[in-house]
Amino acid sequence: MNAPKRPTSGVRRMVAGIAAAVVAAIAFAPAPAMATMDPSNPVIHGAPFVGSTLTLEIDPASYRGCGAAAGPDYGIYWTRDGVRAADHWAWWTYTLDESDRGKTIAAHVVASQNGCEPLEVSSEETAPISASNRANGFTNRGNYEMLARRADGTLMLYPRVNNAWESPRTVGPGWNGFGTMVSPGDFDSDGINDILAKDSAGNLFLYAGKGDGGFYAGRPIGSGWNAFTSIVAPGDFNGDGHNDILARDSSGVLYLYPGNGSGGWLTRSVIGSGWNVVNTLITPGDFNGDGNVDVLARDTAGALRLYQGNGMGGWAGMTVIGQGWGGMTTIGAAGDIDGNGNADVYAVDGSGQLLAYFGDGDGGWNGAGAIGWGWGGFNAVF
Numbered sequence: 001m002n003a004p005k006r007p008t009s010g011v012r013r014m015v016a017g018i019a020a021a022v023v024a025a026i027a028f029a030p031a032p033a034m035a036t037m038d039p040s041n042p043v044i045h046g047a048p049f050v051g052s053t054l055t056l057e058i059d060p061a062s063y064r065g066c067g068a069a070a071g072p073d074y075g076i077y078w079t080r081d082g083v084r085a086a087d088h089w090a091w092w093t094y095t096l097d098e099s100d101r102g103k104t105i106a107a108h109v110v111a112s113q114n115g116c117e118p119l120e121v122s123s124e125e126t127a128p129i130s131a132s133n134r135a136n137g138f139t140n141r142g143n144y145e146m147l148a149r150r151a152d153g154t155l156m157l158y159p160r161v162n163n164a165w166e167s168p169r170t171v172g173p174g175w176n177g178f179g180t181m182v183s184p185g186d187f188d189s190d191g192i193n194d195i196l197a198k199d200s201a202g203n204l205f206l207y208a209g210k211g212d213g214g215f216y217a218g219r220p221i222g223s224g225w226n227a228f229t230s231i232v233a234p235g236d237f238n239g240d241g242h243n244d245i246l247a248r249d250s251s252g253v254l255y256l257y258p259g260n261g262s263g264g265w266l267t268r269s270v271i272g273s274g275w276n277v278v279n280t281l282i283t284p285g286d287f288n289g290d291g292n293v294d295v296l297a298r299d300t301a302g303a304l305r306l307y308q309g310n311g312m313g314g315w316a317g318m319t320v321i322g323q324g325w326g327g328m329t330t331i332g333a334a335g336d337i338d339g340n341g342n343a344d345v346y347a348v349d350g351s352g353q354l355l356a357y358f359g360d361g362d363g364g365w366n367g368a369g370a371i372g373w374g375w376g377g378f379n380a381v382f
Contacts, residue, residue: 039063041121042076042107045341047286048126049236050191051136054094055341056107056123063111075110082106095142098191100129102241127291127311130236131243131261132186135285135335135343138193140211144335146346147183147195149175149380156378157213163339165372169213178205180225181380183334184233185243188263196233196245202226206263221263229276234283235293238313246283246295252276256313271314278305284333284343288363292316296333296345302326306363321364330381337371352376 039062046054056076063073076091077084081103088094094105104125111119137145139159146158153176159166175181178197187194188208195207195215202225205218225231228247237244242261248254254272257265275281278297287294292311298304304322307315325331330348337344342361348354354372357365375381 039121042109042123044107044123049130050096050098050101050132051142052096056092058109073112077108079106096129102128104128130241132191132193133235133285134183134185136193138209139213144337146334147382148378151379180231181382182233185235187243187259189261198225230281232281232283234295235285237293239311248275280331282331282333287343287359289361298325298331332382348375
């Protein structure tokens with residue numbers, strides 16, 4: 001094959017002129033109607049349990065030019081187990097209810113079709129939605145709320161909305177007969193958070209929530225619980241959609257009591273030993289942002305440990321996340337105090353201050369501050 005010949009000078013001038021015209025046409029012609037960049041997948045924020053609200057994060061700039069300059073350049077819809085959730089029409093938020101239990105949720109962003117190539121991106125699916133967690137409070141509003149027992153046995157509810165306390169409410173008298181009180185979240189699958197209470201004889205009672213800050217009369221759901229030195233409620237620890245209980249005996253063995261979703265239990269299992277080196281167990285839910293329920297524990301030296309749950313009733317490692325916690329008279333967790341979507345921890349110090357330690361969503365801290373005074377007069381806070 002012969003090598004191509006170079007064009008003559010006249011041909012070169014013609015080619016150059018055509019190229020210049022093409023460049024000029026590109027430079028001065030209107031830009032095609034298309035997205036300015038390939039959009040990244042949307043991200044869902046929020047805890048995967050009934051009562052919480054999922055929020056969506058996208059980059060709207062990625063979709064500019066996909067409309068007709070007359071409105072949004074994209075649309076958003078949600079799916080439940082892959083099927084469009086027509087009963088959840090809001091673009092940016094999805095409030096989880098009992099119809100979502102056990103299902104996975106995803107969000108989808110679709111570019112407008114005027115002048116654009118079809119374009120749709122989707123979020124990752126959530127974990128299967130579990131029962132309402134303690135973090136949703138007791139007034140059916142999905143807010144951070146606390147319970148505290150006075151010395152005379154009166155149980156008080158402290159609601160908190162928009163980062164401010166509401167007036168306290170009296171739940172009722174006679175609660176000084178219980179040595180242990182915890183909230184497992186929704187334990188009987190009615191969508192409302194409950195209380196578990198152990199008396200001095202080791203009997204365990206379920207006080208079903210009414211959803212307005214009150215509770216129905218207790219009913220017994222177990223005996224022999226005085227064999228345990230600590231009982232805590234982590235939420236759904238084994239990933240089956242129902243809330244569970246962890247209990248430590250005097251020899252330091254830790255048991256998982258899986259809830260059956262109807263106020264009772266499935267078969268217990270041993271999930272650890274040597275837990276008597278810690279004197280306080282704290283159950284914040286998902287503290288490190290991996291979607292699994294975790295446990296915090298204060299050891300006898302005052303160090304705070306994070307035990308990462310694996311979402312299947314076991315563990316994925318332990319790290320120390322704080323020192324100097326030995327001076328706190330009470331340490332616990334009741335949800336998201338500052339409303340930024342991350343699990344937080346509360347503590348009562350020796351002066352009766354109620355302190356908030358704000359989680360950063362990644363297993364660490366984002367500051368602390370006092371949120372109340374006079375809490376040293378309570379003999380139980382949860």
